[in-house]
Amino acid sequence: MxxxxxxxxxxxxxxxxxxxxxxxxxxxxxxxxxxxxxxxxxxxxxxxxxxxxxxxxxxxxxxxxxxxxxxxxxxxxxxxxxxxxxxxxxxxxxxxxxxxSPYSVAEHTLALILTLNRKTHRAYNRVKEGNFALNGLMGFDLHGKTVGLIGLGKIGLVTARILKGFGCRVLGYDVEKKKEFDEIGIEFTDLAALYANSDIISLHCPLTPQTSHLINRSTIAQMKQGVMLINTSRGALVDTKAVIAGLKSGHIRYLGIDVYEEEADLFFEDLSDRVIQDDVFMRLLSFNNVLITGHQAFFxxxxxxxxxxxxxxxxxxxxxxxxxxxxxxx
The missing domain is CATH 3.40.50.720 (NAD(P)-binding Rossmann-like Domain)
Structure with missing residues (x-):
């Protein structure tokens, strides 16, 4: 053809x-x-x-x-x-x-989690400048943390397996329960319980009218104080302005995203010689606890x-x- x-x-x-x-x-x-x-x-x-x-x-x-x-x-x-x-x-x-390759996105999800936690991106820049101080670089053991996965398709299941390997407790939500959940050790639950109990929340669901802005002011309020939020799925699952408010208040302590709801005018292009006009995106870049990659999880x-x-x-x-x-x- x-x-x-x-x-x-x-x-x-x-x-x-x-x-x-x-x-x-x-x-x-x-x-x-x-x-x-x-x-x-x-x-x-x-x-x-x-x-x-x-x-x-x-x-x-x-x-x-x-x-x-x-x-x-x-x-x-x-x-x-x-x-x-x-x-x-x-x-x-x-x-x-x-x-x-569900492994590509799942592994990138873990890369975002580990980088945000151990601040390796910041440490890399410090060491290049001869700064070997550890202040501000403290992380936490991923082992023993509770991670909530929203969406348990192929990518979500691979992510769950990796997290179980780290010794995490994995909560999961999907529209239906599958036999693999028990085999992997995923605790199937509803969204309210997932929000309330997860130290880290990672999104792996499709964008539909039902999931658009799934993460919003109301759902963020249900999450643990200091939660880490990861999105390697679809940008519009997240209300970016609500997340910015959560970052400013400290309710969201870490944010890692590979997708952005207005990414069509930004991602996959070299804009390094231009002034980016998206004020919301530029506000996200101003936080030192936010890590953004340009839709490369599949890559x-x-x-x-x-x-x-x-x-x-x-x-x-x-x-x-x-x-x-x-x-x-x-």
């Missing part, structure tokens, strides 16, 4: 071209994101491949359908940026990568190889008219 990639980077073309040797699709790459201004560029293609911050609302989908697009292949797990009802009405199929060679292979297989399955195992429906 003739496939156009939006929001593509050098690493995308590298991994997809390598994986495509087994499929022989015609792949073209655009660095520009998908939106109403760029949708017309997809004309003459049969399918497009998009990422987390591309816009596929009803207006964009209409333009894509008029240009002959029949398939949208998401090279990610999340699909909240696609209007699925509009896609169905226009006859556009949507497929995704439901799981690539391992293992994950990119898997994403490329699954995405191209999804496209091939559509081309062959077979049932779409990874289709996303309204």
């Amino acid at each position: 003739n496939v156009l990639f939006f929001s593509s980077k050098v690493y995308d073309s590298t991994f997809f071209n390598a994986a495509n040797q087994a499929y022989s699709h015609q792949l073209s790459y655009l660095e520009a994101p998908l939106n109403k201004k760029t949708a017309l560029l997809a004309k003459e293609h049969e399918a497009i491949c998009i990422f987390v911050n591309d816009t596929a609302n009803a207006e964009v989908l209409r333009l894509l359908a008029e240009g002959g697009i029949k398939l949208i292949a998401l090279r990610c797990a999340g699909f909240n940026n696609v209007d699925l009802e509009a896609a169905a009405a226009l006859g556009i199929k949507v497929v995704r990568v439901p799981a690539y 391992t060679s293992n994950a990119l190889e898997s994403i490329a292979a699954i995405t191209l297989q999804n496209i091939t399955t559509f081309e062959q008219g077979k049932p779409l195992e990874n289709e996303v429906k309204a």
Whole structure:
């Protein structure tokens, strides 16, 4: 199939071209994101491949359908940026990568926890300047701490296994209980109990109308004083302004995020020579107990190889008219 990639980077073309040797699709790459201004560029293609911050609302989908697009292949797990009802009405199929390397995101979650706790990022800068003082670098033993995981899909379960290896008590919440929870040693509970008892809370759930701003002033008030909050899932799960208020009051003692609710205008680009206009984001950067990475939790060679292979297989399955195992429906 003739496939156009939006929001593509050098690493995308590298991994997809390598994986495509087994499929022989015609792949073209655009660095520009998908939106109403760029949708017309997809004309003459049969399918497009998009990422987390591309816009596929009803207006964009209409333009894509008029240009002959029949398939949208998401090279990610999340699909909240696609209007699925509009896609169905226009006859556009949507497929995704439901799981690539859950270890990549789970391990990055632990990297954020450990860095915030032991302040290795601050120690690194101090030592480079010849400052070997330990004041302000004290952490705590992760062993014995209670960690609450909201969302227990593949990533959440891998995170739980790692945390159990550290000797943590793991509380978990999901929409349904699975047999793996008992096998791993996860204490399945409700959100109220998870908020009240967790020293660390980590988010691993999808963004839906029900989970949007799941972390807000009300839920933060239910958490332990001095809680550590980690988000490697979707930015809009967190009300950033409410979290800033929690940081200022000291209720939230540590914040580690790999995603941000307004990240589309920031992440995946080099903005080092510009003045960032997002005042809320810049306020977050001003806290010395906040650690932000730019949506890199997925970014391992293992994950990119898997994403490329699954995405191209999804496209091939559509081309062959077979049932779409990874289709996303309204």
